[in-house]
Amino acid sequence: MKTARFFFHAGMLLALLATGLGGCAPAGSADEPTTVIRKIRAQLDLPQLPLEEAGAGVMINSPSGNEAVINYRDRDGRIYSYDPALRQVIEIDARARLSVLSPDAAALSLEKLRARAKKFAAATVADFDAVAAGLRYEEGNKGDNYFFSWYPQNPSNTMMPPFLQIALYKTGELFAYYNTLALK
Numbered sequence: 001m002k003t004a005r006f007f008f009h010a011g012m013l014l015a016l017l018a019t020g021l022g023g024c025a026p027a028g029s030a031d032e033p034t035t036v037i038r039k040i041r042a043q044l045d046l047p048q049l050p051l052e053e054a055g056a057g058v059m060i061n062s063p064s065g066n067e068a069v070i071n072y073r074d075r076d077g078r079i080y081s082y083d084p085a086l087r088q089v090i091e092i093d094a095r096a097r098l099s100v101l102s103p104d105a106a107a108l109s110l111e112k113l114r115a116r117a118k119k120f121a122a123a124t125v126a127d128f129d130a131v132a133a134g135l136r137y138e139e140g141n142k143g144d145n146y147f148f149s150w151y152p153q154n155p156s157n158t159m160m161p162p163f164l165q166i167a168l169y170k171t172g173e174l175f176a177y178y179n180t181l182a183l184k
Contacts, residue, residue: 033082043123049074063158092177107170117148117166144170
Protein backbone atom coordinates (compact mmCIF):
# COMPACT_ATOMS: atom_id res chain seq x y z
CA MET A 1 0.00 0.00 0.00
CA LYS A 2 2.80 2.42 0.84
CA THR A 3 4.47 1.66 -2.51
CA ALA A 4 1.23 2.33 -4.42
CA ARG A 5 0.75 5.63 -2.57
CA PHE A 6 4.34 6.60 -3.37
CA PHE A 7 3.86 6.00 -7.09
CA PHE A 8 0.55 7.89 -7.09
CA HIS A 9 2.12 10.88 -5.39
CA ALA A 10 5.26 10.65 -7.56
CA GLY A 11 3.13 10.63 -10.73
CA MET A 12 1.07 13.54 -9.46
CA LEU A 13 4.23 15.45 -8.54
CA LEU A 14 5.70 14.93 -12.02
CA ALA A 15 2.53 16.20 -13.67
CA LEU A 16 2.34 19.19 -11.35
CA LEU A 17 5.98 20.06 -11.94
CA ALA A 18 5.42 19.78 -15.69
CA THR A 19 2.68 22.41 -15.41
CA GLY A 20 4.54 24.54 -12.88
CA LEU A 21 1.93 23.89 -10.20
CA GLY A 22 3.86 21.94 -7.59
CA GLY A 23 2.16 22.11 -4.20
CA CYS A 24 -1.16 23.32 -5.59
CA ALA A 25 -3.39 20.55 -4.20
CA PRO A 26 -2.56 18.95 -0.87
CA ALA A 27 -2.76 15.15 -0.73
CA GLY A 28 -6.12 13.93 0.53
CA SER A 29 -7.95 17.13 -0.50
CA ALA A 30 -11.39 17.04 -2.10
CA ASP A 31 -9.71 17.92 -5.40
CA GLU A 32 -7.60 14.79 -5.44
CA PRO A 33 -7.91 13.24 -8.93
CA THR A 34 -9.67 10.04 -7.86
CA THR A 35 -12.27 12.04 -5.94
CA VAL A 36 -12.88 14.28 -8.95
CA ILE A 37 -13.14 11.24 -11.23
CA ARG A 38 -15.56 9.53 -8.85
CA LYS A 39 -17.76 12.65 -8.92
CA ILE A 40 -17.84 13.00 -12.71
CA ARG A 41 -18.55 9.28 -13.13
CA ALA A 42 -21.64 9.73 -10.94
CA GLN A 43 -22.70 12.78 -13.01
CA LEU A 44 -22.27 10.87 -16.29
CA ASP A 45 -23.84 7.57 -15.18
CA LEU A 46 -20.52 5.73 -15.48
CA PRO A 47 -19.63 2.76 -13.27
CA GLN A 48 -17.50 3.36 -10.19
CA LEU A 49 -14.79 0.85 -11.19
CA PRO A 50 -11.33 0.75 -9.60
CA LEU A 51 -8.84 3.13 -11.22
CA GLU A 52 -5.17 2.81 -11.97
CA GLU A 53 -2.92 5.70 -12.85
CA ALA A 54 -1.87 5.52 -16.50
CA GLY A 55 0.72 8.31 -16.35
CA ALA A 56 1.16 11.93 -17.26
CA GLY A 57 0.30 13.06 -20.75
CA VAL A 58 -1.04 15.92 -22.83
CA MET A 59 -4.46 16.60 -24.28
CA ILE A 60 -4.03 17.41 -27.96
CA ASN A 61 -7.68 18.54 -28.29
CA SER A 62 -7.05 21.43 -25.91
CA PRO A 63 -6.76 25.06 -27.08
CA SER A 64 -2.96 24.94 -26.69
CA GLY A 65 -2.69 21.44 -28.14
CA ASN A 66 -0.59 20.30 -25.20
CA GLU A 67 -2.54 20.71 -21.94
CA ALA A 68 -0.81 18.67 -19.20
CA VAL A 69 -3.00 15.91 -17.75
CA ILE A 70 -2.71 12.86 -15.57
CA ASN A 71 -4.46 9.83 -17.06
CA TYR A 72 -6.34 7.16 -15.13
CA ARG A 73 -7.87 3.99 -16.56
CA ASP A 74 -10.67 1.75 -15.34
CA ARG A 75 -10.89 -1.97 -16.05
CA ASP A 76 -13.41 -1.38 -18.88
CA GLY A 77 -10.79 0.68 -20.73
CA ARG A 78 -12.14 4.18 -20.09
CA ILE A 79 -9.35 6.76 -19.82
CA TYR A 80 -9.96 9.79 -17.62
CA SER A 81 -7.69 12.79 -18.25
CA TYR A 82 -7.42 14.92 -15.13
CA ASP A 83 -6.09 18.47 -15.50
CA PRO A 84 -4.17 19.35 -12.30
CA ALA A 85 -4.26 23.08 -13.12
CA LEU A 86 -8.06 23.13 -13.40
CA ARG A 87 -8.57 20.29 -10.92
CA GLN A 88 -11.13 18.68 -13.22
CA VAL A 89 -11.54 15.90 -15.75
CA ILE A 90 -11.28 17.45 -19.20
CA GLU A 91 -11.51 14.27 -21.28
CA ILE A 92 -12.98 10.80 -20.99
CA ASP A 93 -12.03 8.42 -23.78
CA ALA A 94 -14.21 5.32 -23.73
CA ARG A 95 -13.92 4.45 -27.43
CA ALA A 96 -12.52 1.06 -26.39
CA ARG A 97 -16.06 0.26 -25.19
CA LEU A 98 -17.50 0.60 -28.70
CA SER A 99 -16.10 -2.76 -29.79
CA VAL A 100 -17.99 -4.60 -27.03
CA LEU A 101 -21.35 -2.87 -27.48
CA SER A 102 -23.98 -4.84 -29.35
CA PRO A 103 -24.94 -3.43 -32.74
CA ASP A 104 -28.33 -5.13 -32.20
CA ALA A 105 -29.05 -3.20 -28.99
CA ALA A 106 -32.18 -1.06 -28.99
CA ALA A 107 -31.49 2.54 -29.95
CA LEU A 108 -32.81 5.55 -28.10
CA SER A 109 -34.53 8.23 -30.14
CA LEU A 110 -32.52 11.29 -31.15
CA GLU A 111 -34.66 13.36 -28.76
CA LYS A 112 -33.74 11.07 -25.83
CA LEU A 113 -30.06 11.08 -26.77
CA ARG A 114 -30.10 14.89 -27.04
CA ALA A 115 -31.82 15.18 -23.64
CA ARG A 116 -29.23 12.84 -22.11
CA ALA A 117 -26.34 14.86 -23.58
CA LYS A 118 -27.84 18.11 -22.26
CA LYS A 119 -28.38 16.50 -18.84
CA PHE A 120 -24.69 15.48 -18.78
CA ALA A 121 -23.60 18.96 -19.89
CA ALA A 122 -25.69 20.59 -17.17
CA ALA A 123 -24.29 18.18 -14.57
CA THR A 124 -20.66 18.89 -15.43
CA VAL A 125 -20.63 22.60 -16.35
CA ALA A 126 -21.53 25.07 -13.60
CA ASP A 127 -24.45 27.32 -14.59
CA PHE A 128 -24.68 25.50 -17.93
CA ASP A 129 -27.81 27.29 -19.20
CA ALA A 130 -26.12 30.69 -18.88
CA VAL A 131 -22.86 29.37 -20.35
CA ALA A 132 -24.68 27.65 -23.24
CA ALA A 133 -26.41 30.91 -24.19
CA GLY A 134 -23.01 32.18 -25.35
CA LEU A 135 -22.08 29.01 -27.24
CA ARG A 136 -22.88 27.63 -30.67
CA TYR A 137 -24.55 24.19 -30.49
CA GLU A 138 -23.98 21.42 -33.06
CA GLU A 139 -25.02 17.82 -33.24
CA GLY A 140 -24.40 15.00 -35.64
CA ASN A 141 -23.81 11.31 -35.95
CA LYS A 142 -21.58 8.76 -37.60
CA GLY A 143 -23.58 5.57 -37.83
CA ASP A 144 -24.68 4.61 -34.31
CA ASN A 145 -22.43 7.24 -32.65
CA TYR A 146 -23.94 10.63 -31.79
CA PHE A 147 -22.08 13.86 -31.02
CA PHE A 148 -23.46 16.86 -29.13
CA SER A 149 -21.08 19.83 -29.09
CA TRP A 150 -20.91 23.40 -27.81
CA TYR A 151 -18.34 25.89 -29.17
CA PRO A 152 -17.65 29.59 -28.58
CA GLN A 153 -19.55 31.95 -30.88
CA ASN A 154 -16.29 33.73 -31.69
CA PRO A 155 -13.45 31.22 -31.41
CA SER A 156 -10.13 32.46 -30.11
CA ASN A 157 -6.88 32.30 -32.05
CA THR A 158 -5.88 28.98 -30.58
CA MET A 159 -4.95 25.71 -32.18
CA MET A 160 -8.33 24.30 -31.16
CA PRO A 161 -11.14 26.43 -29.72
CA PRO A 162 -12.38 25.49 -26.25
CA PHE A 163 -15.42 23.22 -26.47
CA LEU A 164 -17.71 20.78 -24.73
CA GLN A 165 -18.62 17.54 -26.48
CA ILE A 166 -20.71 14.62 -25.27
CA ALA A 167 -20.51 11.54 -27.51
CA LEU A 168 -23.07 8.78 -27.00
CA TYR A 169 -23.61 5.37 -28.51
CA LYS A 170 -27.16 4.78 -29.81
CA THR A 171 -28.07 3.16 -26.46
CA GLY A 172 -27.13 6.32 -24.56
CA GLU A 173 -23.80 5.02 -23.25
CA LEU A 174 -21.16 7.73 -23.12
CA PHE A 175 -18.05 6.91 -25.15
CA ALA A 176 -16.35 10.32 -25.23
CA TYR A 177 -16.42 13.49 -23.18
CA TYR A 178 -14.40 16.65 -23.75
CA ASN A 179 -14.68 19.81 -21.69
CA THR A 180 -12.06 22.45 -22.40
CA LEU A 181 -14.37 25.44 -21.91
CA ALA A 182 -12.32 26.64 -18.93
CA LEU A 183 -9.13 26.62 -21.04
CA LYS A 184 -8.39 29.67 -23.16
